Amino acid sequence: MKTLKYDSTTGDLREGMVWQYHTGFDVNRRLGVETKYTEFVNDTSEFAYDCKINKEHQTDLRVEAIQVDVFGGHDPLGNFVNPTNHGFTIISPGFATRLRDSGLTGFDIRPIVKVNVDQTHSGLTRLDYLDIVGRAGNGSNRLVVEGGPDTCPFCGAVPVVCPGCGEFNDPCPKCGQNTIVESKDEIVEGERRIYHGFGNQPKIFVVEERDWDGSDWFFVDGRVGNAFLSNRAKEWLEKTHVFDIEIKPALLARKG
Numbered sequence: 358m359k360t361l362k363y364d365s366t367t368g369d370l371r372e373g374m375v376w377q378y379h380t381g382f383d384v385n386r387r388l389g390v391e392t393k394y395t396e397f398v399n400d401t402s403e404f405a406y407d408c409k410i411n412k413e414h415q416t417d418l419r420v421e422a423i424q425v426d427v428f429g430g431h432d433p434l435g436n437f438v439n440p441t442n443h444g445f446t447i448i449s450p451g452f453a454t455r456l457r458d459s460g461l462t463g464f465d466i467r468p469i470v471k472v473n474v475d476q477t478h479s480g481l482t483r484l485d486y487l488d489i490v491g492r493a494g495n496g497s498n499r500l501v502v503e504g505g506p507d508t509c510p511f512c513g514a515v516p517v518v519c520p521g522c523g524e525f526n527d528p529c530p531k532c533g534q535n536t537i538v539e540s541k542d543e544i545v546e547g548e549r550r551i552y553h554g555f556g557n558q559p560k561i562f563v564v565e566e567r568d569w570d571g572s573d574w575f576f577v578d579g580r581v582g583n584a585f586l587s588n589r590a591k592e593w594l595e596k597t598h599v600f601d602i603e604i605k606p607a608l609l610a611r612k613g
């Protein structure tokens with residue numbers, strides 16, 4: 358059967374030039390770090406539909422305002438104060454100041470996070486939203502279909518991975534059939550849908566140098582997206598002892 362896979366092998370791949378990163382409550386748990394944390398209460402956001410091929414494909418979330426409650430008792434305030442129940446990246450005022458002075462690029466620190474209730478009584482009224490504005494193309498471009506072409510397995514009229522934004526055409530916008538099977542348990546006899554078991558979770562991400570705007574903090578869009586750092590940013594985070602971030606290797610596909 359056809360399988361959607363993430364290609365992390367082709368190209369002139371270099372290590373040590375870009376890094377992927379994660380922050381938040383689960384990361385702190387893994388790192389054994391205990392700091393204050395937030396719970397998401399409310400937000401004012403708007404989805405963007407900027408795909409040039411299909412206007413139904415969601416491409417971005419534009420955040421206007423966020424409300425959170427703060428928890429964590431007497432634990433210190435870390436650099437990242439992400440909600441336990443939402444993917445927003447929220448940072449403390451002290452980290453915001455250091456990051457602004459760092460000379461690094463690719464982010465916008467926005468004072469749009471209102472503290473609804475501070476259960477830790479530390480006097481926090483506001484936090485900052487870390488908006489990553491650096492970009493390096495679309496990660497879904499590295500998805501390949503093994504065992505067949507990247508087209509709807511029923512009508513063949515459209516690619517399964519949208520070349521405009523990386524969203525999956527599931528169901529197919531032409532024939533309406535479901536094109537992708539998420540779990541091996543769902544596979545039926547004579548299955549025509551494409552199995553995407555590995556597609557969303559590459560072991561190691563690849564950043565295309567030709568698509569990278571050169572920012573120190575940047576995002577790769579698409580269904581297979583992630584947040585990344587330049588080596589310069591990684592070294593700054595290490596030098597300034599930012600302890601509540603998990604940094605992992607990624608590969609840079611050099612152009613030419």
Ligand SMILES: [Zn+2]
Nearest residue numbers: 509512529532
């Ligand atoms: Zn179709």
Ligand SMILES: [Zn+2]
Nearest residue numbers: 408414519522
């Ligand atoms: Zn699209």
